Amino acid sequence: MMRQRDESYYKTKKGVLYTFIGAVLWGFSGTCGQYLFSHEDITPAMVTVIRMLFAGCLLLLLSFVKNPKQTKEVWSHKKDILHLILYSIFGLTFSQYSYLVTISYSNAGTATVLQYLGPVLIMIYACICGRRLPSIKELVAIVFAILGTFLLATHGNPSNMVLSKEGLTWGLLSAVGLLIYTVAPGNLISKWGSMLVLGYAMIFGGIFTAIITRVWTIFISWNYHIILGLIGISLFGTAISYTLYLQGVHLIGSVKSSLIASVEPVAATIISALWLHTVFGVIDLVGFFFIMVTVFLLVKKKEE
Secondary structure (H helix, E strand, C coil): HHHHHHHHHHHHHHHHHHHHHHHHHHHHHHHHHHHHHCCCCCCCHHHHHHHHHHHHHHHHHHHHCCCCCHHHHHCCCCCHHHHHHHHHHHHHHHHHHHHHHHHHHHCHHHHHHHHHCHHHHHHHHHHHHHHCCCCHHHHHHHHHHHHHHHHHCCCCCCCCCCCCHHHHHHHHHHHHHHHHHHHHHCHHCCCCCCCHHHHHHHHHHHHHHHHHHHHHCCCCCCCHHHHHHHHHHHHHHHHHHHHHHHHHHHHHHHHHHHHHHHHHHHHHHHHHHCCCCCCCCCHHHHHHHHHHHHHHHHHHHHHH
């Protein structure tokens, strides 16, 4: 009995640690994106392509090492491949690209918090699909989300847009992207596993983005700052972070992992302030608080 208790304790401890580190690395990747867009001549499209292709290849390699038969077998299921391509383009790619564009118009902390409006949209989607009205707790979450977004965009003055229209629009689109990214996989992940699905989806998405934006026509004046920034985003902020997070979900479950992952916008804000000296006012932090409370309310509801 004591041995089982110790094993459970260490399993939970590892799961919490993996999820926490993964979330911090996500926040770090957003700040790397902010640095690249504000200090270097590189576009969100180029970063999206490099990030998704690099991380996709690495995740797919890990998937192949873990289960080579399954990694190849998915190609014999044409419907699943089609589903995977659609999920890649309209879910994962749209979510990744809109998030990076939001950073280019604002900063990593604000972009990450705006994307975290996604759980509210997921809840509204669930209510529509279930043909039910939101609960009191869900209504409070919606009000907090609207209030937080309002404070971020206007600082409480409706006649004064503090956040640019482009930043706000792309930020809200990134939340929609998170909704699609979450609900679109359907049974793909349960059937084939998260690593395989994410690996193929990132590769498909990287190729699609490269073709649509014609990235080969974009000139980049390469230097070691750009290379280090892309390594931070692609390796640490995507491949390693996703792997750690998925391992954390396996060890402690999706509910606890989602709650711990909420440290991502906090990490992005702190790293952005310390590294890039991004200034966040009291109203910004209050807006962050209101939006993050919605995540805790909705995750708590799942747990109940």
